Amino acid sequence: MDIHIETERLHIRALEESDLDGMFTLDSDPEVHRYLGNKPITHTDEALKYIKDIRKQYAKRGIGRWAVEIKETGEFIGWVGLRLYTDYTFNNHTNFYDIGYRLQPKFWGKGYATEASKACLNYAWNVLKLDKVYGITEMGNEASHKVLLKIGLTYLEDFYYEPEDMMLRWYAISKPK
Numbered sequence: 001m002d003i004h005i006e007t008e009r010l011h012i013r014a015l016e017e018s019d020l021d022g023m024f025t026l027d028s029d030p031e032v033h034r035y036l037g038n039k040p041i042t043h044t045d046e047a048l049k050y051i052k053d054i055r056k057q058y059a060k061r062g063i064g065r066w067a068v069e070i071k072e073t074g075e076f077i078g079w080v081g082l083r084l085y086t087d088y089t090f091n092n093h094t095n096f097y098d099i100g101y102r103l104q105p106k107f108w109g110k111g112y113a114t115e116a117s118k119a120c121l122n123y124a125w126n127v128l129k130l131d132k133v134y135g136i137t138e139m140g141n142e143a144s145h146k147v148l149l150k151i152g153l154t155y156l157e158d159f160y161y162e163p164e165d166m167m168l169r170w171y172a173i174s175k176p177k
């Protein structure tokens with residue numbers, strides 16, 4: 001998918017197989033996976049499968065998570081973006097768009113997730129013409145909770161997610177009038 005979004009400090013683009021090293025660094029880090037079920041990957045094949053799955057989503061659903069780079073240096077810092085869930089049920093919802101992000105720890109705390117995900121919400125309203133976007137975090141993931149609130153989502157409730165035996169938080173935002 002041909003996507004290029006520039007924010008003040010970031011370049012958002014499609015994930016490519018050439019992002020393999022960056023994706024492996026990201027997803028093999030236990031700190032990154034602390035609130036993602038604590039299952040960091042151990043082999044680059046898993047990172048490659050992840051990239052391929054996302055690229056299949058681009059083709060099939062017209063959307064998927066995107067790569068995020070620092071504009072000035074071109075460094076790959078992680079991913080951000082919308083995912084159309086059609087294959088998993090969360091809090092009794094099956095067909096919905098979720099906003100998410102995952103960055104390498106050395107880039108945390110600089111406002112990058114907030115900056116990038118605001119741009120994704122603009123895309124949701126103005127390009128995809130969505131009416132609603134949802135967010136999900138694991139209970140205790142305060143950084144993610146804060147990002148969702150900062151970009152305007154409302155925290156609605158907690159729910160039990162049986163497949164992973166964990167408590168999750170559920171958020172939503174409607175298209176601004």
Ligand SMILES: CC(C)(COP(=O)(O)OP(=O)(O)OC[C@H]1O[C@@H](n2cnc3c(N)ncnc32)[C@H](O)[C@@H]1OP(=O)(O)O)[C@@H](O)C(=O)NCCC(=O)NCCS
Nearest residue numbers: 032101102103108109110111112113114137142143144146
């Ligand atoms: C969630 C994540 C993307 C946030 O990225 P980031 O670029 O650091 O986010 P931002 O800098 O835009 O905002 C983070 C906010 O959380 C706050 N924060 C960070 N850790 C916190 C903590 N332990 N408790 C409370 N607040 C915290 C920051 O202070 C900041 O708020 P502020 O702007 O009011 O100071 C990053 O932590 C990450 O990649 N985590 C691992 C993957 C993950 O959990 N993804 C989300 C799954 S739902």
